[in-house]
Amino acid sequence: MKTIYFDYAATSPVRNEVFEEIKPYFSSFFGNPSSIYQLGQEAKQAIETARQTVARVLGGRTDEIFFTSCGSESDNWALRGVAEALQQKGNHIITTKIEHHAVLHTAQYLERHGFTVTYLDVDQDGLISLEELEKAITPKTILISVMAANNEIGTLQPLKEIGAIAKRHGVLFHTDAVQAVGHVPLDVEEMQIDLLSLSGHKLGAPKGIGALYIRKGTPIHPFLLGGGQEKKQRAGTENVASIVGLAKAMALAAEEMEEETARLTVLREKLINGLLEKIPHSQVNGHRTKRLPGNCNLSFAFVEGESILMLLDAAGIAASSGSACTSGSLDPSHVLLALGLSHELAHGSVRFTLGLGTTEEEVDYVLEVLPDIVARLREMSPLYEDFMKKTKEETV
Amino acid sequence: MYSQKVMDHFMNPRNMGSLAQPDGVGRVGNAKCGDIMQVELSIQDDVITDAKFKTFGCGAAIATSSMATELVKGKTIQEALQVTNRAVMEALDGLPPVKVHCSLLAEEALHAALWDYAQKNGLEIEGLEAPVEDIGDHH
Ligand SMILES: Cc1ncc(COP(=O)(O)O)c(C=O)c1O
Numbered sequence: 001m002k003t004i005y006f007d008y009a010a011t012s013p014v015r016n017e018v019f020e021e022i023k024p025y026f027s028s029f030f031g032n033p034s035s036i037y038q039l040g041q042e043a044k045q046a047i048e049t050a051r052q053t054v055a056r057v058l059g060g061r062t063d064e065i066f067f068t069s070c071g072s073e074s075d076n077w078a079l080r081g082v083a084e085a086l087q088q089k090g091n092h093i094i095t096t097k098i099e100h101h102a103v104l105h106t107a108q109y110l111e112r113h114g115f116t117v118t119y120l121d122v123d124q125d126g127l128i129s130l131e132e133l134e135k136a137i138t139p140k141t142i143l144i145s146v147m148a149a150n151n152e153i154g155t156l157q158p159l160k161e162i163g164a165i166a167k168r169h170g171v172l173f174h175t176d177a178v179q180a181v182g183h184v185p186l187d188v189e190e191m192q193i194d195l196l197s198l199s200g201h202k203l204g205a206p207k208g209i210g211a212l213y214i215r216k217g218t219p220i221h222p223f224l225l226g227g228g229q230e231k232k233q234r235a236g237t238e239n240v241a242s243i244v245g246l247a248k249a250m251a252l253a254a255e256e257m258e259e260e261t262a263r264l265t266v267l268r269e270k271l272i273n274g275l276l277e278k279i280p281h282s283q284v285n286g287h288r289t290k291r292l293p294g295n296c297n298l299s300f301a302f303v304e305g306e307s308i309l310m311l312l313d314a315a316g317i318a319a320s321s322g323s324a325c326t327s328g329s330l331d332p333s334h335v336l337l338a339l340g341l342s343h344e345l346a347h348g349s350v351r352f353t354l355g356l357g358t359t360e361e362e363v364d365y366v367l368e369v370l371p372d373i374v375a376r377l378r379e380m381s382p383l384y385e386d387f388m389k390k391t392k393e394e395t396v
Numbered sequence: 397m398y399s400q401k402v403m404d405h406f407m408n409p410r411n412m413g414s415l416a417q418p419d420g421v422g423r424v425g426n427a428k429c430g431d432i433m434q435v436e437l438s439i440q441d442d443v444i445t446d447a448k449f450k451t452f453g454c455g456a457a458i459a460t461s462s463m464a465t466e467l468v469k470g471k472t473i474q475e476a477l478q479v480t481n482r483a484v485m486e487a488l489d490g491l492p493p494v495k496v497h498c499s500l501l502a503e504e505a506l507h508a509a510l511w512d513y514a515q516k517n518g519l520e521i522e523g524l525e526a527p528v529e530d531i532g533d534h535h
Contacts, residue, residue: 304431304457307406380412382433383452
């Protein structure tokens with residue numbers, strides 16, 4: 001059975017155009033970019049061309065782009081690198097309760113090493129309050145880290161306003177844009193972003209390649225020590241093929257963004273509205289409009305996410321959930337709990353993320369099979385039985 | 397991740413539903429940890445003549461409820477008390493480590509139903525203790 005893939009926020013297939021572009025770098029152009037002979041210099045040239053592309057797409061300068069091994073590394077580096085460089089100036093960092101664990105766990109690590117961290121609340125749609133952000137700034141604040149787009153609920157934060165606040169107070173601004181790059185417009189100048197993390201595998205480039213944008217002049221310590229690659233800021237022989245692939249994918253996404261956003265938004269709305277209509281006691285998680293074009297996250301009362309995913313899988317559909325059972329812990333998603341969802345509704349969440357390959361037929365197929373799956377699990381659910389008894393009593 | 401037996405009991409659960417007039421009902425777990433199990437038993441002359449379950453939870457929770465009810469049907473109360481979480485897991489060809497608590501919940505739900513039966517009939521069942529209110533955090 002062909003998998004109907006609705007998990008583009010987890011990862012995406014490498015695009016054909018990207019695959020074709022990077023193939024020669026595994027064989028013909030295999031040289032080490034640090035070598036002085038022709039073969040090495042060709043690889044070096046490929047990296048520098050890629051760096052120009054990435055810089056152009058983000059609105060930054062070429063010497064402000066540093067390639068890393070993944071989005072997690074970029075996040076780790078941004079937080080730890082700035083914290084180390086500025087610890088004489090201050091020890092306070094501001095972030096949010098809904099960050100990816102790459103940021104949250106790094107922030108917790110810094111807390112164990114003498115830093116204080118403020119974790120901003122979000123409202124029921126997943127948006128931070130700009131007022132609270134500004135109030136949280138102290139003379140000791142050295143960094144604000146707020147994600148551009150949330151990986152679970154798709155909510156987009158007001159980056160431009162956050163950048164302005166950070167600038168006004170002379171605080172550095174980092175954004176984890178792993179889910180945003182290639183999907184929504186970003187401009188490090190206009191948004192006054194000092195550091196930006198991105199990752200290739202969310203936009204059709206290979207896994208294991210990322211980048212950190214670092215505004216020129218930003219105090220930051222290097223993260224990986226060793227050779228002199230990436231201007232001595234990030235050691236390690238460059239992943240040439242993937243760097244080329246990342247740039248290609250970003251260039252394509254930038255070109256296609258307007259059209260693809262329009263296409264995906266229509267499909268997303270069809271999916272969300274169709275599910276809300278066909279499945280009683282369901283709700284959307286995340287902001288209805290300030291949202292990634294391909295993100296659809298809903299909670300279905302009285303049922304649990306993992307069992308929904310297993311029945312979807314049996315129907316050939318790949319999706320994900322914020323239930324504890326899928327995270328390997330007892331607690332459901334910290335993001336959904338931060339929105340104020342009950343544990344029950346957080347356990348009953350399902351995320352469908354749409355991407356380049358998603359078709360209307362696939363959306364229709366989900367709309368066809370999911371209502372039956374939820375109904376079937378509700379039949380099994382003691383919570384649904386309670387609810388039905390209660391409504392019956394109330395109507396008698 | 398799951399054995400074929402677990403998948404079978406998840407996709408085709410046995411004994412799902414409720415009884416018109418159960419002799420004992422047990423419900424354990426909580427929505428916080430994501431699993432709630434309800435077991436209903438019919439008991440005649442010390443023998444479990446029927447068993448039904450309803451479960452809110454993950455695949456393993458549904459499969460363990462299905463298997464646990466299957467294992468106790470036709471057994472005497474004393475025999476049913478030997479149906480431990482280990483027995484349920486073995487019958488399912490094992491569970492991933494993070495799902496072991498689901499099998500504990502199944503055992504607890506059975507015991508809670510037997511306890512309810514004993515309470516209603518003023519009986520004392522040897523080896524049966526009052527159910528723990530909330531075993532959600534026993535992991
Ligand atoms: C918001 C966000 N940040 C960081 C990451 C980590 O990226 P990577 O998988 O490249 O380490 C992800 C990917 O899941 C993400 O969604």
